[in-house]
Amino acid sequence: MKPHHRKIATSAVVAVGALTVLGIAALGFVRAGIYNVGADDPHLPLTYSMLQQLRDASIATRAAKLTVPADLASPARIKQGAGNYAAMCTQCHLSPGMAPTELSKGLYPSPPDLTKEAVDAAQAFWTIKHGIKASGMPAWGGSMPDDYIWNLAAFVQQLPKLDKAGYDALVASSGGHMHGGGETGMGAHADGPPGHHDAGSMAGMAGMAGMHDEPGTHDGATPPASAHPHAPGTAPHVDGPAAPPSGHPHAPGTPAHDDAPAAPTAPPAAATHRDPAGAPPHSH
Numbered sequence: 001m002k003p004h005h006r007k008i009a010t011s012a013v014v015a016v017g018a019l020t021v022l023g024i025a026a027l028g029f030v031r032a033g034i035y036n037v038g039a040d041d042p043h044l045p046l047t048y049s050m051l052q053q054l055r056d057a058s059i060a061t062r063a064a065k066l067t068v069p070a071d072l073a074s075p076a077r078i079k080q081g082a083g084n085y086a087a088m089c090t091q092c093h094l095s096p097g098m099a100p101t102e103l104s105k106g107l108y109p110s111p112p113d114l115t116k117e118a119v120d121a122a123q124a125f126w127t128i129k130h131g132i133k134a135s136g137m138p139a140w141g142g143s144m145p146d147d148y149i150w151n152l153a154a155f156v157q158q159l160p161k162l163d164k165a166g167y168d169a170l171v172a173s174s175g176g177h178m179h180g181g182g183e184t185g186m187g188a189h190a191d192g193p194p195g196h197h198d199a200g201s202m203a204g205m206a207g208m209a210g211m212h213d214e215p216g217t218h219d220g221a222t223p224p225a226s227a228h229p230h231a232p233g234t235a236p237h238v239d240g241p242a243a244p245p246s247g248h249p250h251a252p253g254t255p256a257h258d259d260a261p262a263a264p265t266a267p268p269a270a271a272t273h274r275d276p277a278g279a280p281p282h283s284h
């Protein structure tokens, strides 16, 4: 072997050895349970900053390839987005005048308060569609066509400018929770013909255990007085504890809320759910 060949061979052996030692050390770190995965154990500042940069660069690169619809600021888009925002996003991202929730406080990384900061429309679209790994942000693209996601992105542009009254008015005018086909429960729901259960009342969300089977708590026009994790301004949606995962209109990735597991002892609610007479038609 020529001397310089011998040098290369030695270097290669050293490199392979070093990598092996590192690999074993990494495996040991992973397997020994040294790392604390708890959401209440913050990252080191350097780790946090690296993760943030990774996320921001990843989103920016992908969002840059999107074409924002020319009519993004149209009132129709904003209005439609408002209803879905109220139904699907407020537990984590809040709404004007809304206090932080258990979800918004408990998640790490924390969900940004979208009433305070406007997010670039293309970046908002990409994030809403694809979600963010290892965070609470779900990918909604599996259940919502792009147009509806753009409507949410459109709404999110306006949100920091809205006060509670403006927000509530927009949500009320929006037709509620609707995203054209992603709602898996449309035909599968046990409690009646499609298109009736969002009828403009928050009473349907009386999710306290046992309440679903009491006549009168699920059908009215008045919000329940009880402490309930849904916030004011949350749009009406379906809370039937009995709905099986596949037959339930919430999108995949919807965080746990008191739909299903909260009422293990309550009898199925599907049969007792009724809407007020003359409930306006709506979208499931």
Ligand code: HEC
Residues within 6 Å of the ligand: 055, 084, 085, 088, 089, 090, 091, 092, 093, 103, 107, 108, 109, 110, 111, 112, 119, 123, 124, 125, 127, 128, 132, 135, 136, 137, 138, 140, 152, 156, 254, 255
């Ligand atoms: C279960 C909680 C949760 C729900 C529900 C949720 N998000 Fe998020 N969202 C998060 C978290 C957490 C982050 C931040 C993740 C991170 O920083 O890595 C986030 C990030 C975002 C961002 C990016 C903000 C930024 O500064 O770049 C947008 C936009 C967003 N969410 C919109 C929505 C919309 C719209 C909905 C409803 C369709 C929604 N989210 C529902 C938890 C949630």
